[in-house]
Amino acid sequence: MGLYIHIPFCIGKCNYCDFTSAPPAAPGEIENYLLALAKELEIYGRLLARPDAACSVDTVYIGGGTPTLLAGEQLVRVLIKCRDLFAWSADTEVTVEANPGTVDLLKLEQLKMAGVNRISFGVQSFDDSLLRAMGRVHSAALAVESIALARKAGFFNLNLDLIFGLPGQTMGMWEQTLDEALKLEVEHLSLYGLKIEPGTPWGEEDERGLLPLPPEETVLKMRAVANEKLKARGYRQYEISNYARPGFEARHNLRYWHNKEYLGVGLGASSHLLNRRFVNISSLSSYSRLLESGQLPIAEEELLTWKQRMGETAFLGLRLLAGLDSEAFYLRYGIRPQEAFKAEIEHLLQLGLLEEQDNSIRLTAQGLPVANHVFTYFV
Incomplete structure (x- = not known):
């Protein structure tokens, strides 16, 4: 990790x-x-x-x-x-x-x-x-x-x-x-x-x-x-x-x-571990007090659904200029992104914001400036 x-x-x-x-x-x-x-x-x-x-x-x-x-x-x-x-x-x-x-x-x-x-x-x-x-x-x-x-x-x-x-x-x-x-x-x-x-x-x-x-x-x-x-x-x-x-x-x-696992420690730090996303508290006094008593200082925790995990992998992968690797997505989830997000990807392809090349789906030159808008389709 x-x-x-x-x-x-x-x-x-x-x-x-x-x-x-x-x-x-x-x-x-x-x-x-x-x-x-x-x-x-x-x-x-x-x-x-x-x-x-x-x-x-x-x-x-x-x-x-x-x-x-x-x-x-x-x-x-x-x-x-x-x-x-x-x-x-x-x-x-x-x-x-x-x-x-x-x-x-x-x-x-x-x-x-x-x-x-x-x-x-x-x-x-x-x-x-x-x-x-x-x-x-x-x-x-x-x-x-x-x-x-x-x-x-x-x-x-x-x-x-x-x-x-x-x-x-x-x-x-x-x-x-x-x-x-x-x-x-x-x-x-x-x-x-x-x-x-x-x-x-x-x-x-x-x-x-x-x-x-x-x-x-x-x-x-x-x-x-x-x-x-x-x-x-x-x-x-x-x-x-x-x-x-x-x-x-x-x-x-x-x-x-690539939406892989990481542990975040310290005030306000975020983690993605064991299909969970969790974030630490942002109060320094509370952070120290909880740890002094042997408790983890987690403020919020969410168990990610299968659909959430696929969506996060999709939009985070689209941040890369190489794009989202369709084969790697399939090996991870047993379904290709073109199937998991069929309507969304087809719509964005028609708008000219995404393109398919080789084994990847990626932002076009027109899609890069409005990337945050594109990402909303996968959240």
């Missing part, structure tokens, strides 16, 4: 962020959280162990928040606990999210020694004015410096997160960010169109009509320009928002898109 570990702490909340994250409220809060996290890992270590061996994981992802807000020693402790409880293969992909300015050479070397082999940097932009508007605490120069430190520490699998469609962002600004990112020659790039979330500072501004968002046609052009630039530099788009040099696709995220 895959293992996701959530670190809910950050320096400051960004204006677009609705993740389960916040700055530490009091001294010792991070350390107390890590003690509770260790208890949750221990419970699952016991529950999932086979009589003859520990449960094995082939991808580990530490996300947040800003995991690298923690001291190197604290992150190493989390990784050691995971190694003690779960069997890792020699090629387990171990990713840690990092924000520029929260890493130094020592911390990166500690992570490398502890088995981390992939760093995902939340850069978002190489335009300082946009970074300030987002509420980011780093500059473009600091991002470049942090990436150079990661290379010096021996990391050869780096991802950069970038956002387009930002308030006040012009096409020129976006192209400049892409050009700066390409200069760094990282192995992976994740490009996300801004999503305005209710309850965030930008969500509230947008409700009042005060957020100067680029026109939709500009946002679509930003995506198209990115596709052209990245393809010319040897990156392959393998998922709606993700591009990689050959062999550097994000294995942990591919697990999500």
